[in-house]
Amino acid sequence: MSLHETRKIRIHQPENFQFDSIPDSHAWVDLHDHPTVEPVGPDTIPVIDLNDPKLVEKIGKACEEWGVFLISNHGIEPKLLNQFCSQMHRLFALPADVKLKVAKADALDAGYGGDPISRFFPKYTWSEAFTILDSPLEHAKKLWPDDYSSFCEVMEEYKKAMNPLGRRLMHAMLLSLGVSEEEIINVTPMGDFGKIKTVLSLNSYPACPDADRVLGLPPHSDNGFITFVYDNGVSGLQILRRKDDNGPKRWVTVPVVPDTFVVNVGDLMQVLTNGRFHNMVHRATIGKTYHRMSSAYFFASELDVKVSPLSKLTDPGVGPLYKTVTWPELLQMKNSLSYDEALEAIKIDSNLRGE
Numbered sequence: 001m002s003l004h005e006t007r008k009i010r011i012h013q014p015e016n017f018q019f020d021s022i023p024d025s026h027a028w029v030d031l032h033d034h035p036t037v038e039p040v041g042p043d044t045i046p047v048i049d050l051n052d053p054k055l056v057e058k059i060g061k062a063c064e065e066w067g068v069f070l071i072s073n074h075g076i077e078p079k080l081l082n083q084f085c086s087q088m089h090r091l092f093a094l095p096a097d098v099k100l101k102v103a104k105a106d107a108l109d110a111g112y113g114g115d116p117i118s119r120f121f122p123k124y125t126w127s128e129a130f131t132i133l134d135s136p137l138e139h140a141k142k143l144w145p146d147d148y149s150s151f152c153e154v155m156e157e158y159k160k161a162m163n164p165l166g167r168r169l170m171h172a173m174l175l176s177l178g179v180s181e182e183e184i185i186n187v188t189p190m191g192d193f194g195k196i197k198t199v200l201s202l203n204s205y206p207a208c209p210d211a212d213r214v215l216g217l218p219p220h221s222d223n224g225f226i227t228f229v230y231d232n233g234v235s236g237l238q239i240l241r242r243k244d245d246n247g248p249k250r251w252v253t254v255p256v257v258p259d260t261f262v263v264n265v266g267d268l269m270q271v272l273t274n275g276r277f278h279n280m281v282h283r284a285t286i287g288k289t290y291h292r293m294s295s296a297y298f299f300a301s302e303l304d305v306k307v308s309p310l311s312k313l314t315d316p317g318v319g320p321l322y323k324t325v326t327w328p329e330l331l332q333m334k335n336s337l338s339y340d341e342a343l344e345a346i347k348i349d350s351n352l353r354g355e
């Protein structure tokens, strides 16, 4: 087994992983805390066609009821998506010692490492990740000294194509709540391109014969406004559905629908919409026989932008449910508190609200 620890982040190299049985360090005990169900009947995750004339209404409903949906007709060229997946494969196929040349020093840095979430859990995940904050150029030069430009070009092109899609969806989400065009421009980070910050994370989940006992990513919510997940049609993502009339809390497997992205609601969106849209807890599972790769494009706000509940969405006499927060402040809280307590920490005590 090759196990590597950097300062604050744990990485293991599953492709070098020789085992007769899963080591205790990687065997999760509570994976079956809730039943896992297929996305059928009342658990059918909405698929929304971006050309649908009722787009705004459908997106609003999906965000309120689910916090996750799939989008079709998104306009991102299949050729770009193919190139993107090829570069992702190329990256993760590099030998471990090469990838470790660009190891993250800290969980939230750019570079190669484990995911930032598993530090909060006692077990290792069966995954590796590469995070791109601004340009991947410096890292790509270390990974492929003689041929780094194709990786950089494709990653830049992907981010350039995804950015307007993020704006379009955020716009539709806010319109669905009755926020006017003018308010979206003037009051939210959407008004100015400079106020939106994005992060691109590439994930690799090697196959594991004992897949039922390992986990790719532990349960978490994402911390930006929205996240786009692309997995090239390979199943593995599960979302935690809240208890409702159709059953107890349950893991719903996200279906594979060709040519779609999964979109999920993150913590900052919960703050901005004053809890009207709820973040969504999800996890990544592992395949027994296949190596899955996915990307998460996090759409959030620039580091100095203060995000607070839109006054339009606060109830008169009750006021905002959350304090104003910047993205780094929220990340810091997620880092120092246990992972799911950050939003609780910025909740405004009802006794202190202007009732």
Ligand SMILES: O=C(O)CCC(=O)C(=O)O
Binding pocket: 201, 203, 217, 222, 229, 231, 236, 237, 282, 283, 284, 294, 295, 296
């Ligand atoms: O791999 C996936 O499907 C999910 C990735 C994810 O949740 C993340 O990177 O935050």
Ligand SMILES: [Fe+2]
Binding pocket: 220, 221, 222, 227, 282, 296
């Ligand atoms: Fe996530």
